[in-house]
Amino acid sequence: MTRSEFSRNWYAALIRLHVRFPFLNGETLTRPSDDMEDITRHLAETHDLTPREASEELADLIFVESLARQASEMARTPEQISQQRSHPKDRGVVL
Numbered sequence: 708m709t710r711s712e713f714s715r716n717w718y719a720a721l722i723r724l725h726v727r728f729p730f731l732n733g734e735t736l737t738r739p740s741d742d743m744e745d746i747t748r749h750l751a752e753t754h755d756l757t758p759r760e761a762s763e764e765l766a767d768l769i770f771v772e773s774l775a776r777q778a779s780e781m782a783r784t785p786e787q788i789s790q791q792r793s794h795p796k797d798r799g800v801v802l
Contacts, residue, residue, distance in 0.1 A: 714739040
């Protein structure tokens, strides 16, 4: 997960953040910040970290998420990828 994906998928990112950092306050982090500064500051305050430690922890989390996504993509077969790209009706899915 990149920083831009983090911001685009804020709800999913907030869930992952809360799993890793259980003392985060979801009411404080209602929307993503463009530069991640608000998240870093809140992370430092709620988890007894320095701003630098919080920034590194956040960067590590984003890095690990990106590795997991890449591994998931690599594990898919070409057939799975082409099925995912095709329209749901083409696969017999009724919406």
